[in-house]
Amino acid sequence: MGRLVMKFGGTSVADVERIRNVARHVEREVKAGHEVAVVVSAMSGQTDRLVNWCREAAAVHDAREYDAVVASGEQITAGLLAIVLQEIGIPARSWQGWQVPVLTDGVHGAARIADINAEEIKKRLEQGQVAVMAGFQGIGPDKRITTLGRGGSDTSAVALAAALEARCDIYTDVDGVYTSDPRIVDKARKLSRISYEEMLELASLGAKVLQTRSVELGMVYRVPLQVRSSFEAPDSPNQNREDGTGPGTLVCEEEQIVEQQVVSGIAYSKDEAQVSLRRVKDKPGVSASIFGPLAEAEISVDMIVQNISADGDTANLTFTLANKDLKRALDVLERERAKIGFQEMSHATGGAKVSVIGIGMRSHAGVAAKMFKALSDRGINIRAITTSEIKISVLIDAAYTELAVRALHTAYGLDAT
Amino acid sequence: MGRLVMKFGGTSVADVERIRNVARHVEREVKAGHEVAVVVSAMSGQTDRLVNWCREAAAVHDAREYDAVVASGEQITAGLLAIVLQEIGIPARSWQGWQVPVLTDGVHGAARIADINAEEIKKRLEQGQVAVMAGFQGIGPDKRITTLGRGGSDTSAVALAAALEARCDIYTDVDGVYTSDPRIVDKARKLSRISYEEMLELASLGAKVLQTRSVELGMVYRVPLQVRSSFEAPDSPNQNREDGTGPGTLVCEEEQIVEQQVVSGIAYSKDEAQVSLRRVKDKPGVSASIFGPLAEAEISVDMIVQNISADGDTANLTFTLANKDLKRALDVLERERAKIGFQEMSHATGGAKVSVIGIGMRSHAGVAAKMFKALSDRGINIRAITTSEIKISVLIDAAYTELAVRALHTAYGLDAT
Numbered sequence: 001m002g003r004l005v006m007k008f009g010g011t012s013v014a015d016v017e018r019i020r021n022v023a024r025h026v027e028r029e030v031k032a033g034h035e036v037a038v039v040v041s042a043m044s045g046q047t048d049r050l051v052n053w054c055r056e057a058a059a060v061h062d063a064r065e066y067d068a069v070v071a072s073g074e075q076i077t078a079g080l081l082a083i084v085l086q087e088i089g090i091p092a093r094s095w096q097g098w099q100v101p102v103l104t105d106g107v108h109g110a111a112r113i114a115d116i117n118a119e120e121i122k123k124r125l126e127q128g129q130v131a132v133m134a135g136f137q138g139i140g141p142d143k144r145i146t147t148l149g150r151g152g153s154d155t156s157a158v159a160l161a162a163a164l165e166a167r168c169d170i171y172t173d174v175d176g177v178y179t180s181d182p183r184i185v186d187k188a189r190k191l192s193r194i195s196y197e198e199m200l201e202l203a204s205l206g207a208k209v210l211q212t213r214s215v216e217l218g219m220v221y222r223v224p225l226q227v228r229s230s231f232e233a234p235d236s237p238n239q240n241r242e243d244g245t246g247p248g249t250l251v252c253e254e255e256q257i258v259e260q261q262v263v264s265g266i267a268y269s270k271d272e273a274q275v276s277l278r279r280v281k282d283k284p285g286v287s288a289s290i291f292g293p294l295a296e297a298e299i300s301v302d303m304i305v306q307n308i309s310a311d312g313d314t315a316n317l318t319f320t321l322a323n324k325d326l327k328r329a330l331d332v333l334e335r336e337r338a339k340i341g342f343q344e345m346s347h348a349t350g351g352a353k354v355s356v357i358g359i360g361m362r363s364h365a366g367v368a369a370k371m372f373k374a375l376s377d378r379g380i381n382i383r384a385i386t387t388s389e390i391k392i393s394v395l396i397d398a399a400y401t402e403l404a405v406r407a408l409h410t411a412y413g414l415d416a417t
Numbered sequence: 418m419g420r421l422v423m424k425f426g427g428t429s430v431a432d433v434e435r436i437r438n439v440a441r442h443v444e445r446e447v448k449a450g451h452e453v454a455v456v457v458s459a460m461s462g463q464t465d466r467l468v469n470w471c472r473e474a475a476a477v478h479d480a481r482e483y484d485a486v487v488a489s490g491e492q493i494t495a496g497l498l499a500i501v502l503q504e505i506g507i508p509a510r511s512w513q514g515w516q517v518p519v520l521t522d523g524v525h526g527a528a529r530i531a532d533i534n535a536e537e538i539k540k541r542l543e544q545g546q547v548a549v550m551a552g553f554q555g556i557g558p559d560k561r562i563t564t565l566g567r568g569g570s571d572t573s574a575v576a577l578a579a580a581l582e583a584r585c586d587i588y589t590d591v592d593g594v595y596t597s598d599p600r601i602v603d604k605a606r607k608l609s610r611i612s613y614e615e616m617l618e619l620a621s622l623g624a625k626v627l628q629t630r631s632v633e634l635g636m637v638y639r640v641p642l643q644v645r646s647s648f649e650a651p652d653s654p655n656q657n658r659e660d661g662t663g664p665g666t667l668v669c670e671e672e673q674i675v676e677q678q679v680v681s682g683i684a685y686s687k688d689e690a691q692v693s694l695r696r697v698k699d700k701p702g703v704s705a706s707i708f709g710p711l712a713e714a715e716i717s718v719d720m721i722v723q724n725i726s727a728d729g730d731t732a733n734l735t736f737t738l739a740n741k742d743l744k745r746a747l748d749v750l751e752r753e754r755a756k757i758g759f760q761e762m763s764h765a766t767g768g769a770k771v772s773v774i775g776i777g778m779r780s781h782a783g784v785a786a787k788m789f790k791a792l793s794d795r796g797i798n799i800r801a802i803t804t805s806e807i808k809i810s811v812l813i814d815a816a817y818t819e820l821a822v823r824a825l826h827t828a829y830g831l832d833a834t
Contacts, residue, residue: 016473050493056433057497058504065503068511069496072489076467079486080474086482087475094485098515099560143516 003125003166004034007135007157010044011173012230013077016084023084024234025171026130030090035125037164039135039157040081042073063108067137067147071097074134074153082132092130095121097145102138102156104146111146112213113138113155116163125164133160154214162221169248170210171230176249177202177209179414180266184402187415191264195254198264199225201357201391205267210251218251225251254359262367263358263412266405270398272302272351273326274383275333279314279343289340290317293332299325303353303393305384314343318384320395323349351383352398356408357391368392374411380404420542420583421451424552424574427461428590429647430494433501440501441651442588443547447507452542454581456552456574457498459490480525484554484564488514491551491570499549509547512538514562519555519573521563528563529630530555530572535580542581550577571631579638586665587627592646593666594619594626596831597683601819604832608681612671615681616642618774618808622684627668635668642668671776679784680775680829683822687815689719689768690743691800692750696731696760706757707734710749716742720770720810722801731760735801737812740766768800769815773825774808785809791828797821 006029008022022038029036041047050070054061078094085092100121104111121131135153140146148155154170161168176190177199194202196219203212209227218225228248232238238247254260280286287306294301303320321329326347333345361367371392375382380403384395396404409415423446425439439455446453459467467487471478495511502509514521517538521528538548552570557563565572571587578585593607594616611619613636620629626644635642645665649655655664671677697703704723711718720737738746743764750762778784788809792799797820801812813821826832 016470019474053433053493053497054500057436057500061500062503062510065496065499065511068513069493069500072492075489075492076470076486079482080470082482083471083474083478083486086479093479094482096485096562145513 003164004029005037005039005157005161005164005166005168007039007153007170008230009172010041012171013040014044016080019081019084022081023088026085027088027090028234028239030130037121037125037131037133037160038081039133039153039160040074040077041135041153043077046073064144067108067145071137071145071147074136078132078134085130090130091128092132095131095133097134097137098139100133104138104140106140106142108146110149111138111140113159116159118163122164151211154211155217158214158217158223161223162217167224169226169228171228172209173231174209175229175232175247176227180405180409185406185409187409189416191249193250193252193257194264195257195359196251197390198357198359199251202265202267205269205355260360261358262360262364263356265357266408267357268352268354268401268405270352270401271323272320272353272395273323273349274318274320274351274395275329275347276318277342277345278316279309280317281341282313282315293336294329297328297332299329303384303386303395305386320351350398351395352401353393353395354404355391355393356412359390362389370411371408374407375404378403378407420581421446422454422456422574422578422581422583422585424456424570424587425647426589427458429588430457431461433497436498436501439498440505443502444505444507445651445656447547454538454542454548454550454577455498456550456570456577457491457494458552458570460494463490481561484525484562488554488562488564491553495549495551502547507547508545509549512548512550514551514554515556517550521555521557523557523559525563527566528555528557530576533576533580539581568628571628572634575631575634575640578640584641586643586645588645588647589626590648591626592649592664593644597822597826602823602826604826606831606833608666610667610669610674611681612674612776613668614807615774615776616668619682619684622686622772677777678775679777679781680773682774683825684774685769685771685818685822687769687818688740689737689770689812690740690764690766691735691737691768691812692746692764693735694759694762695733696726697734698758699730699732710753711746714745714749716746720801720803720812722803737768767815768812769818770810770812771821772808772810773829776807779806787828788825791824792821795820795824
């Protein structure tokens with residue numbers, strides 16, 4: 001049994017009826033003997049409305065006031081869930097970030113949790129009271145409300161689980177983590193387990209299942225995370241299996257995954273634009289002179305590939321970014337041309353990044369070769385390649401995305417039988 | 418100049434556009450050299466939505482959770498107004514009840530303010546920062562959010578003004594206090610000044626201009642209160658007159674009212690039911706045996722008239738209450754009949770209470786006689802009479818309400834010329 005943090009996102013608490021459904025999930029875990037803390041997001045649509053009001057008030061606005069306004073969404077859900085729990089006979093109380101307190105740094109709008117003082121909550125859990133904590137928020141050194149940035153409720157939940165030494169179940173509108181996007185890969189399978197590292201790569205690649213920072217936190221504090229569906233019936237016989245064969249996907253340490261796959265999943269992101277700088281002076285500081293100004297312009301750069309050029313003295317450099325940022329990026333680079341010292345700049349849109357992820361590739365040779373062959377067999381040209389310890393990404397023509405993802409899914413033996 | 422608390426209600430902050438209008442009122446006062454604190458209600462409609470969610474969650478719900486949910490409405494307005502003020506160049510920050518802190522007792526849902534520690538706000542005001550405080554809320558001894566009950570933002574404003582030793586301007590959707598209801602009395606005049614005591618009587622009689630408790634607080638702490646319109650243009654030349662001849666009505670001490678009228682206003686409330694108990698045993702404790710059980714049943718009793726009966730040994734007792742409570746009241750009294758010991762009970766609906774209010778009647782004879790004559794001249798029968806030091810109320814047939822109010826308005830010389 002032990003302690004359990006359950007986290008429910010915006011669509012799971014969209015109205016009072018759904019909040020009642022959430023209460024039944026909580027009831028099940030309480031009856032199974034757990035000490036339960038719940039972390040909730042704002043009712044879906046609520047945060048957007050609050051954000052829009054702030055924008056209507058002023059295009060550029062004080063992040064501290066934004067936080068005070070926007071944090072109210074989670075406060076409402078927490079109170080309502082506590083009421084509904086009490087109604088079905090479960091002792092419960094709501095906790096706002098400042099009440100716990102969830103201490104954060106002072107970066108309003110995108111704060112990081114520094115510490116959670118969960119002593120009072122721990123005491124209440126032991127007395128059988130369910131704690132319902134408003135996610136996404138804390139209190140800064142200035143004693144004002146801070147928010148963690150969009151999706152921050154996952155992070156709140158994992159941080160609370162770390163403070164309570166609890167496991168953490170993230171209830172979402174999907175029932176787990178899949179080997180690939182089921183919308184384009186019919187044969188995608190739900191993974192029963194996945195390592196933190198792999199989940200982190202998937203999250204950074206845009207899989208919306210978990211927020212990147214929550215996975216990082218889970219990894220650092222070794223919080224077992226389970227991704228599961230809030231829409232599966234709360235009393236389904238599937239629900240109470242904690243061995244990783246249950247209804248969701250367990251994100252855990254590598255060692256806990258018995259049958260390690262070489263590759264666990266295939267991810268993709270379309271909408272990649274590509275910029276190539278040719279014959280860049282190959283001297284210290286040149287990368288900084290390129291990516292510094294882009295960062296200042298708040299342009300996120302994704303893949304970066306640098307290679308020596310044919311003449312041997314200069315380098316060729318390619319990077320990708322979101323299509324929408326391309327025009328601004330080109331302007332920035334043109335402005336900095338003299339400082340950077342490149343001879344040619346070219347660009348292309350319509351790219352897609354396809355990645356294979358797997359902790360097993362650390363110890364297996366030939367993973368990359370299998371990828372390149374599978375793509376080549378389908379006549380798919382590779383524009384750029386980057387690798388990390390547990391991921392290989394290639395940039396291809398976006399038109400081939402689905403074909404490539406399905407081919408790789410089959411090639412690495414991920415297809416459901 | 419000096420310190421000023423400005424309070425804006427729900428309709429004055431109904432959307433961001435109206436909040437911008439409020440900001441212009443604040444700007445005017447800042448430019449006039451005031452140190453300004455603002456107290457805001459929730460955007461109109463917002464509180465109802467939050468209350469309905471709580472009711473949907475559970476018909477009977479934890480008042481502490483209700484408070485946490487409902488207090489979010491004012492929190493949102495305070496943040497938005499701070500943003501809008503900053504946008505027009507006025508330094509401002511929002512304050513939630515727990516941040517100030519506004520300390521209250523622990524009666525969730527209907528808390529009373531115990532103390533406001535306004536030191537930090539005072540410091541900031543002196544530095545030129547406008548404080549925007551969320552009304553209607555505070556923090557209880559349990560460190561949880563408390564709300565003051567409906568309309569509590571007026572009370573928040575007056576309490577803050579008391580703590581800041583400031584005057585308090587209550588901006589509302591009417592432009593002041595009138596001698597009577599302008600909807601039925603064409604010749605009703607706006608009063609430039611009214612005493613706390615008179616305002617208190619008017620508020621208890623259902624004039625919705627100010628909440629009763631806010632007037633009480635203002636009286637106790639001698640906070641000059643001004644009722645004025647938030648819909649008059651912020652830059653109207655009328656706005657900056659502080660001598661009581663300005664656009665609103667000043668609620669102040671009797672001594673500050675130079676030309677004291679004998680009667681300041683005529684109020685009425687329809688919807689009065691009447692219960693009469695005849696030949697009640699005239700012994701100590703009999704009133705308690707009647708009104709105790711009614712209070713327990715949460716039935717508010719309004720006028721109470723007791724008189725000796727014809728036989729001299731027993732009393733006759735009449736009281737009024739809202740029509741909707743009549744049936745329940747009769748049931749309660751029937752149940753308690755033996756304990757109370759009355760011989761006959763009768764009742765009537767369709768009554769109206771008409772009151773003349775005036776601090777001047779303390780020192781003037783004949784005020785009551787004038788009232789009775791004016792009513793008698795119009796053939797209006799009086800069912801019951803109660804008096805206080807500064808008020809005479811009569812119960813009449815509701816059909817004659819408008820006629821009676823207009824007749825009295827004329828009789829006491831209140832008609833506008």
